Amino acid sequence: MTQRISKSKRFYMMNPIIQFFKFIWLSIKIMLVVAGGHGGTRKANN
């Protein structure tokens, strides 16, 4: 086992208060990516 994640980073990753705000941020960001629309590729590139 090799420690690849520092203690401070691990604290950040697992702290419930910080992660609560991260949860809100992630929810919004993911919503923007996945609900941000989709379409074809052929007309736009031709």
Added chain:
Amino acid sequence: MSKIVILGAGISGHVAAAHLRRKLSKEHEVLVISPNSNYQWIPSNIWVGIGRMKSEQILFPLAPIYRKKNIGYKQAKVTTFHPEGDIEVAKPFVKIEYVNDEKKGQTEKVTYDYLINATGPKLAFDMTEGLNPGTNKAYSVCTYTHAEHAWQALNDLIQEMKQGKKVKILIGTGHAKSTCQGAAFEYILNVEQELRRHNVRDKAEVVWIANEHQLGDFGMDGMLLSYGNNIMKSSEMVEMVFEDRGIKWIIGAGVNKIEDGIAHYETLDGEYHTETYDFAMLIPAFSGHGFKAFDKNNEDITEKLFKGFMLVDADYTPKPYEEWSVQDWPETYQNPSYKNIFAPGIAFAPPHAISKPRVSKNGTTISPAPPRTGMPSGITAKLVADNIIDIINGKKELHHKGSLGNMGAACIASAGYGMTKGSGVSITTYPIVPDYHKYPETQGRQLGKTFGEIGLAGHWLKLALHYAFIYKAKMKPFWWLIPE
């Protein structure tokens, strides 16, 4: 009045049925044909496989929901396609065989005006000798029953480890062309965390085996993603997580045979190896169902409908990897020969892989097939439903389009279960199929929209999605406000 028949009640079929029923008036008939009696939220199978969720939490019976929503339902499997009808029946139809107790074995010709083939993949365990869930100490989490068996075996092993037994756990892909590495990735991280929770982590060697040439390929050619203030390759991210968790890895490996506790595999350098194990979870190859199609004179026209999976509006011209483009990928999922047949989700034949194909020195293709699961299945099913509604309402062209080359996806990979100890690797990618012309300097994807995050919030998010999507699938009030 139109009759829309949907084959399959997985994510894709169920989404299509729900949207069609909601948007079409009652004079139109929506009929679902599926051999399964339950809807299952497949992404949560991995939690059944570690004993942290019961099957009942991830499934519900289809019949009562469909009855309540005025959606027809036949518990049956499709056997043949007849898109021109036959001598006896003028309308197009599919032949089905009932699988439920009352009518088991009975067949019926079900006519349609529009057909949505959402039959998903066949889990082709038979393509790997000896790979059969529950035998040879190898398991699967592809269905909830498979996941239950996996947990029983893993739990037994954990009890033995508590008595001091040292074991090896092998998780990954069970065929040279398997896809769905993401599910195996989630499972290995969850298993590793459960071993720590049971204080037996030191008794286990945990090994990842996959057909990817690089960690983090996921059948999507890997990705370059934003990670905090950094830009990181998905291979680096997965390597960081695996090393931190003490997980070893074997990559570029095509598993070709399973014996009791032994996995035989070939690597890209042409070498043959074996790996022993005490518990394995290996994702099989996915294949088409081998359906046959016939014209009105009963002549075989399978090649007009299927190339393994169903043919749609993709460019299937064989060409080298360097000439692949996002324009090859389908936009409407409409069959080119029969315009009233559509195949969203996993049921459509991809024009080619997404990852660069790789062949071993012995000529064996060892390369992941393209993933088309989860969110894209829902999106493509909804756009197919919307296009059918447009056609019914008199529109001539298909306005709703959704190429995987112009669609974002989120993969919230669980990395361990628990409200305070859990973790998740949240990755979004845009587009799913890399567009190397549009984004030449960022490996075909848009940074910012392609990002990764690791932490407790990822677990909460996956759990929130679990409840949200089951709520949506049950078609409870305002379900349609939840995006696919």
